Amino acid sequence: METPGSQSSLHRANLERVVRAVRLAGSLTQAEIARTTGLSAATVSNIVRELKDGGTVEVTPTSAGGRRARAVSLSGDAGIVIGVDFGHTHLRVAVGNLAHQVLAEESEPLDVDASAPQGFDRAEQLVNRLIEATGVDRTKIAGVGLGVPGPIDLESGSLGSSAILPGWIGTKPAEELQGRLGVPVHVDNDANLGALGELVWGSGRGVRDLAYIKVASGVGAGLVISGKIYRGPGGTAGEIGHITLDESGPVCRCGNRGCLETFAAARYVLPLLQSSHGTDLTVEGVVRLARDGDPGCRRVIADVGRHIGSGVANLCNLLNPSRVVLGGDLAEAGELVLGPIRESVGRYAIPSAARQLSVLPGALGGRAEVLGALALALSEMGDSTLLDSTLHAAAPAFT
Amino acid sequence: METPGSQSSLHRANLERVVRAVRLAGSLTQAEIARTTGLSAATVSNIVRELKDGGTVEVTPTSAGGRRARAVSLSGDAGIVIGVDFGHTHLRVAVGNLAHQVLAEESEPLDVDASAPQGFDRAEQLVNRLIEATGVDRTKIAGVGLGVPGPIDLESGSLGSSAILPGWIGTKPAEELQGRLGVPVHVDNDANLGALGELVWGSGRGVRDLAYIKVASGVGAGLVISGKIYRGPGGTAGEIGHITLDESGPVCRCGNRGCLETFAAARYVLPLLQSSHGTDLTVEGVVRLARDGDPGCRRVIADVGRHIGSGVANLCNLLNPSRVVLGGDLAEAGELVLGPIRESVGRYAIPSAARQLSVLPGALGGRAEVLGALALALSEMGDSTLLDSTLHAAAPAFT
DNA sequence: CCGTCTATGTCCAACTAGTGAACTCTAAGC
C-alpha cells in the first residue's frame, strides 16, 4: 500500500490530480477534468465514480450550457478544516471545507494576561461554538491549523522566546490543542500563515513566490517559494525584522542595535507620537489620523515605510520575489506607507530585481492569519487524508 | 508518451529511481536496489535488464562477498557531460560522466581583452582537446553546462550588464556555444554554479540548503534551496553584493551607496593597500602576505570579513540556511577571514538563526564553478535524457 | 416537429507494468 512506484501509488496520484483540478476550478465537467489533467476520459470516469462513492465529490446533473455535462465539485461536507489564530489581542477561528470555502469565522478579544491554558480553553470553546453553529459533522474534521505569534521550534514544536507572553514560552501549542480537540493540529507562526492566507485567498493569488511582511508589535516576514512556505532548515527564515539597518541605532529586544524592528514595529514607533498625540495611541489610531491628514502621523508612517523599504530592498536583492504583500494594521494606511516603501526599494535594491517587483497591501486584513491557518490545515493534510478516507470508504463497496 | 499519470510515466519514474539509487551508492546489487528503492525484486530485475540493454548501466558479475551477487553500476561511457566556465581571467573546462566522475579538467588563461567570439573559439578548442584526450565518444555527450561571470536574463538568455567585459554584454552564450558544439548548452552565472559545485562535490555535500558566497571582482551569492538552485522569479536572486550596509558609504557601480560590494570586492579593497604595498597587488597576493603575518593585509582581510559577515547575517535572518560556503580567492585566507565573518554573523544575526549555521571555506577553490557547470549539465538533463537514450536504444530490441 | 450534429459520459477489450510465489543457482558452513 505504501510502496512508492507501484501502480496503486500512480492511481493515488491521479486521484489527487483530479481532486486538485476540481478544487482549483471549483466545478468542472468530466471532460474538462480530462483535458486539464491530461488523463483519458475513461480514467476520469472511473476516478470520478470512485470519488463519488467515497463521498469526496458531488456530481450535480447540471443541465447548464450545453448537451449533457455533469458538473463535478467537491462535496461541501467531505472534510472540514479549522483554522485557529492567536494574535496579540485577538483569538480568531475559522471553519472551512475542502473546497476552499470558508463556512464560518469568528474572533473575540483575548485577554493579554491570559495564561496559556486559559488561551487554549478559550480556543477550544470557540471552535466548539463554531462547529455547532455551522452544524458540521465533528468526525469530518480533517485537521486544524494553528497560528501563534512567535517562533516555533521545528523539532520540539515548542514556542520560542519572542512570543507574546512570557507565560506561553515553552508550551507546545500543537500538542496542547490536539489533546483538546482530538484531531491533528499543525502549527506555524503568524507571518508564515499570513503569507499562506494571502497566497490562497488574497493579494498573492496566482503568484508562486511571495513575501508577506507583517508589521505589528514586531516585524516578520513569511516567505513562499514555489508555492510553499519556506521555513529554512532551522525554521527561522523570514526574520526580516532583525536585519540591521543602523549599527548604532536603538537597542532591539533581540539584543542587537538598529534592527528594522526598532524603526518600524509598533512598540518602538508609537512612543514617538506620545508627547504630541497622547499616550493611548494605537497603530490603528495613527493610521486613521494620517488618513485624515495629520502631518505628524503621516510623517511617522512615511518614515516607517522607508525603513521597511530598506529591508524589503535587501530581501529583494537576496530572494527576488515577484510580489511583496504588506500585512498587519499598518497596511490599512495604503499608499501612505506603500509609496515610501516602493521609493526605498527603488533606491536601495538593484534595478533588475526591483523592476519586476510589485508591492501590494494585504487583501485580507486581520483575517490573513486565520485563513492561512485554514490553508495550512488543507496543505498539511495534503490531499491524502481526504483520499485515504475515500479509499477506505470505497473499499467495502468492492469486496 | 508525454501523458502524466500514465503507466509509462510511472515506469519512467521507476527507471529514474533506480538510476539515482545506483548513482548515489556508486555500485549496488539488485537486491540492494530493491531494498533502497522499495521496488520489488522482480521489477528491479526487469529495469536492470532494460538499462543494461540500453547501455546506461553495467553489470559486473562480481563474486564479491557472498553467494552470487551481481554489482550494478553506471557504465562510465553511458553519457558524457561537459562543464565550461568563463572566469575573469581564466577559461576552465571539465569532462565528466553520468556517474559523477570527473574524467578530465583543464584551465587556461583567458585574455581579458578577448572578444566574445574569440572566447567562444577558445572554449570550443579546449573542449575538443579534452574530448580527444579522454577518448570519449562525441555522440555520447548529453549536455554542456556553461558558467559566465555575469547575470543571465532568463527569458532571452543574454548576458546582462555587470558582466566581465562590455564586449560580451548582450551575447547569448548558450546559443553561441550550442551552435559550435552541437549539443544542448545550459548557462548560469558563476555564483550559482559555484554553489552547485560545492553542493555536489565540495563543502556542501549532504546539505539541502546552502548559500555560496563568491568574493571576487564583485560579490555574489548562489542559493541552493531544497537541493536546487534558487534563481527567483526574475532570475536575479542572490545579489548579496548589493545589499546596503551604509547609506552614506562609497558609491557602488550599481548606482547605490555603501553596498557590501564596496567593502568587500577586490576592485574596492585592493586600492586600500596600494599606497603601502604597491599597485600590482592581487587578492591572492594579499592573502599570501596576510598568512605570512603582514598586519596591514590581515587588517584588510578581517575588515572584509566583518562586512561580509554583516551581509551573511542579513541572509541568515531572511533565509536561515544551514551552511554558508565562502568561495573565490579570498576563501584561501581561511580563518583570517572566516573568523571575522562568524563574529559578525554572531553579532548581527538573531541567535536562533545563527546557532545552527556553519560557515565553511569552499573545498574546491577555483574549480567550484566548472564542477558546478558539470553538475548543471547533469541536473538540467535530469535523468531523462539519459533515460530517453535508454528507451530508444532498448526499443528496437523489443520489436 | 423532426432529423442531424456534436460533445458528454460509459463500457469493454487491449495493453502496460508491477508483484508474489515458485524456482534455480551459487557459495558458505557444518
Add this chain to the structure above:
DNA sequence: GCTTAGAGTTCACTAGTTGGACATAGACGG
C-alpha cells in the same frame, strides 16, 4: 557431501490506464 540462505529470474496474476465503440441528450437547421 548435505544443508542453507541469499541472489536473481520466470511466470501467472492483478491493478490500472487507454482507445475506441456506444449510448445519450441538447442545439441547430429545415
